[in-house]
Amino acid sequence: MGEKTALAILQGLGDMDAIYSDLEKVRSLEFRGAKKMPEKLAEHKEQGYLSRLLATIKLDVPLDVTADQLANSPEDQDQLLNLFKEAEFKTWVEDLLDSQDAEASDASPVQEDKAETHYSTILTQADFDHWLQRLQQAELFAFDTETTSLNYMQAQLVGVSFAISPHEAAYLPFAHDYLGVPDQLERADVLAQLKPLLENPKLAKVGQNLKYDMSVLARYDITLRGIAYDTMLESYVLNSTGSRHDMDTLALTHLGESTIHFEDIAGKGKGQLTFNQITIEEAGPYAAEDADITLRLHQNLWPRLSDEESLANVLSDIEIPLVPVLSRIERNGALIDAYKLNEQSQQLGQRIDELELQAHEAAGKAFNLASPKQLGEILFTELGLPVVKKTPKGAPSTAEAVLVELALDYPLPKIILEHRSLSKLKSTYTDKLPTMIDPDTGRIHTSYHQAVTATGRLSSSDPNLQNIPVRSEEGRRIRQAFIAPAGYTLLAADYSQIELRIMAHLSADKGLLDAFAHGLDVHQATAAEVFGVELDAVSSNQRRNAKAINFGLIYGMSAFGLGRQLNIGRNQAQEYINLYFERYPGVKVYMETIKSSAAEKGYVETLFGRRLYLPQINARNGMQRQAAERTAINAPMQGTAADIIKKAMIAVDQWLQDKGDSTGAKIIMQVHDELVLEVPNSELEDITAGLKQRMEDAATLAIPLIVDIGSGKNWDEAH
DNA sequence: GTGGCGTCC
DNA sequence: CAGAGGGACGCCACT
Numbered sequence: 001m002g003e004k005t006a007l008a009i010l011q012g013l014g015d016m017d018a019i020y021s022d023l024e025k026v027r028s029l030e031f032r033g034a035k036k037m038p039e040k041l042a043e044h045k046e047q048g049y050l051s052r053l054l055a056t057i058k059l060d061v062p063l064d065v066t067a068d069q070l071a072n073s074p075e076d077q078d079q080l081l082n083l084f085k086e087a088e089f090k091t092w093v094e095d096l097l098d099s100q101d102a103e104a105s106d107a108s109p110v111q112e113d114k115a116e117t118h119y120s121t122i123l124t125q126a127d128f129d130h131w132l133q134r135l136q137q138a139e140l141f142a143f144d145t146e147t148t149s150l151n152y153m154q155a156q157l158v159g160v161s162f163a164i165s166p167h168e169a170a171y172l173p174f175a176h177d178y179l180g181v182p183d184q185l186e187r188a189d190v191l192a193q194l195k196p197l198l199e200n201p202k203l204a205k206v207g208q209n210l211k212y213d214m215s216v217l218a219r220y221d222i223t224l225r226g227i228a229y230d231t232m233l234e235s236y237v238l239n240s241t242g243s244r245h246d247m248d249t250l251a252l253t254h255l256g257e258s259t260i261h262f263e264d265i266a267g268k269g270k271g272q273l274t275f276n277q278i279t280i281e282e283a284g285p286y287a288a289e290d291a292d293i294t295l296r297l298h299q300n301l302w303p304r305l306s307d308e309e310s311l312a313n314v315l316s317d318i319e320i321p322l323v324p325v326l327s328r329i330e331r332n333g334a335l336i337d338a339y340k341l342n343e344q345s346q347q348l349g350q351r352i353d354e355l356e357l358q359a360h361e362a363a364g365k366a367f368n369l370a371s372p373k374q375l376g377e378i379l380f381t382e383l384g385l386p387v388v389k390k391t392p393k394g395a396p397s398t399a400e401a402v403l404v405e406l407a408l409d410y411p412l413p414k415i416i417l418e419h420r421s422l423s424k425l426k427s428t429y430t431d432k433l434p435t436m437i438d439p440d441t442g443r444i445h446t447s448y449h450q451a452v453t454a455t456g457r458l459s460s461s462d463p464n465l466q467n468i469p470v471r472s473e474e475g476r477r478i479r480q481a482f483i484a485p486a487g488y489t490l491l492a493a494d495y496s497q498i499e500l501r502i503m504a505h506l507s508a509d510k511g512l513l514d515a516f517a518h519g520l521d522v523h524q525a526t527a528a529e530v531f532g533v534e535l536d537a538v539s540s541n542q543r544r545n546a547k548a549i550n551f552g553l554i555y556g557m558s559a560f561g562l563g564r565q566l567n568i569g570r571n572q573a574q575e576y577i578n579l580y581f582e583r584y585p586g587v588k589v590y591m592e593t594i595k596s597s598a599a600e601k602g603y604v605e606t607l608f609g610r611r612l613y614l615p616q617i618n619a620r621n622g623m624q625r626q627a628a629e630r631t632a633i634n635a636p637m638q639g640t641a642a643d644i645i646k647k648a649m650i651a652v653d654q655w656l657q658d659k660g661d662s663t664g665a666k667i668i669m670q671v672h673d674e675l676v677l678e679v680p681n682s683e684l685e686d687i688t689a690g691l692k693q694r695m696e697d698a699a700t701l702a703i704p705l706i707v708d709i710g711s712g713k714n715w716d717e718a719h
Numbered sequence: 720g721t722g723g724c725g726t727c728c
Numbered sequence: 729c730a731g732a733g734g735g736a737c738g739c740c741a742c743t
Contacts, residue, residue, distance in 0.1 A: 427740080
């Protein structure tokens with residue numbers, strides 16, 4: 001091996017004395033992983049470091065020794081192997097120390113004295129009257145519904161529970177229906193008496209995920225108002241990634257209490273009971289506890305939020321007002337053309353079968369194209385194709401980028417690529433979506449999750465409407481199946497370059513601000529600056545490169561990543577990046593500032609004060625630290641964009657609500673920087689204008705926000 | 720349940 | 729020099 005290479009690798013490993021001193025620390029701590037160390041070291045021989053290395057050299061790294069040379073020199077191989085063992089070992093020790101730091105800093109849960117609880121079950125009108133009166137007079141009450149299903153479109157109400165003061169709560173059952181069930185109050189009676197309270201915006205309520213309760217109540221013609229707090233959202237705003245935000249986790253973390261789990265009373269698996277089948281004796285303590293825990297969680301979480309004004313504002317100005325908006329969007333649902341999708345499924349199926357035959361022919365035998373394992377076997381063992389890249393576990397990768405490269409020289413990878421993309425479309429979309437149509441409404445009702453992502457974005461599931469294909473022609477056919485009903489049109493309104501605009505605003509870089517202020521095509525402007533040409537002279541290739549740079553910056557990408565993206569050398573990619581930072585120095589300063597601020601404070605913030613903690617920002621492990629640094633760069637931009645569209649959704653919904661019965665327009669989807677509305681044809685002009693204005697005015701930055709709106713009979717056409 | 724892959728912004 | 733792009737969810741194979 002070349003001397004220079006070996007030296008460079010050694011230098012990269014850093015101070016081995018320090019590594020061994022860390023090792024001593026680990027030993028003396030008797031950290032739980034420490035005793036596994038000898039085995040860990042022994043594993044090194046097994047894990048194929050050399051082959052990984054060879055693959056790496058072949059890929060990109062300009063070492064002054066070629067793979068062939070290395071393969072012929074056992075001494076070089078040994079030396080290199082040893083170096084890699086040490087590097088791996090160092091990483092491993094760092095991970096141990098980091099995770100140990102993290103454990104030490106975790107506050108132990110608050111252990112409250114076990115207070116006596118007073119849970120009751122309301123079975124008589126007299127008891128109900130008593131509670132109604134107390135709820136009327138309460139400053140705030142906790143509220144929870146018990147239902148037959150997690151699906152908000154199907155759920156039937158079985159009972160409700162309330163809490164006004166800690167350790168005291170009541171369950172009011174009205175639809176348990178097992179054999180021998182005691183007399184309960186009538187559901188219709190109960191709801192009629194509760195309706196004025198639940199609809200009164202002045203009566204403040206707290207709940208855990210009240211969006212669900214609101215959606216279920218809407219099925220009984222009750223509009224939940226007075227949503228003052230939501231413990232799930234309180235926890236999320238306090239620390240989006242600190243834990244999950246379900247009630248059982250929160251109770252354990254913040255109250256030190258283990259709650260009754262739904263499975264404890266309903267069982268699990270196939271024989272799981274629905275709530276109406278659970279005895280009132282068992283349901284009572286569970287349901288009452290839910291309300292009690294919710295109230296006590298709120299009393300724990302809210303003071304901590306209100307100590308931090310910006311966090312309290314994120315909760316009160318964004319997340320809480322968004323709850324009813326999301327509930328309405330979900331219940332509105334999207335209309336899809338199931339016939340069209342079924343047709344597409346058939347066509348896709350035929351083409352997939354053809355491709356499978358071709359693949360088996362090319363391979364010389366039958367195999368499962370969907371199995372990366374079997375495919376790797378065929379490609380790399382049977383057919384002897386070169387291994388371009390490996391998965392983290394050491395298996396040859398068959399990811400798209402790899403197959404694209406192989407497809408240049410071999411026939412089979414190309415077949416696999418088409419097979420993969422079509423199978424994906426069929427199984428995930430054209431087969432699946434028609435099965436998700438609600439039988440009552442004939443529409444698709446997704447769930448938006450408000451307390452999932454690290455950055456403040458929403459997520460969507462069952463089905464996920466935020467990853468419907470758009471890039472390929474076949475994919476766009478799926479969007480064509482998202483349609484407007486007769487007499488209606490779909491509007492798709494999306495923010496133009498919102499994250500780059502936010503980068504311009506946050507960094508206050510003059511060049512970038514100017515580009516947006518003058519309404520330039522920002523990628524074209526970037527290209528002109530970086531490549532030193534006039535705006536008009538920017539070639540399409542230069543624009544493409546500039547676009548990759550712009551997006552790379554938002555994600556904290558390295559020269560290596562950019563080089564790979566653009567299929568250019570790392571040095572040239574670095575050159576581009578250097579040029580960019582010369583032209584937009586404010587951006588460079590901002591990136592450095594945000595990283596050091598994150599390192600100092602341990603978190604980053606959006607423009608509106610939403611916080612994301614980055615515990616790994618000071619990790620000893622370089623990889624983990626760098627990953628945290630990339631997040632530190634990305635999260636303020638992604639998170640601010642999320643804040644802005646949430647504000648827009650609230651404003652647009654408010655506007656539509658105020659119009660009341662005079663409009664038939666409704667929001668039906670949100671896809672991160674886009675809102676989709678279904679609008680009666682007669683209102684198109686009015687709604688388009690009002691929508692654009694409200695979205696663009698959702699935040700005031702140093703430069704304008706621009707919203708592009710398209711319309712059509714289907715979602716594809718609306719773009 | 721996990722890992723690999725692929726879809727979106 | 730190592731690995732080297734932020735945030736999600738869903739399907740499939742495999743264990």
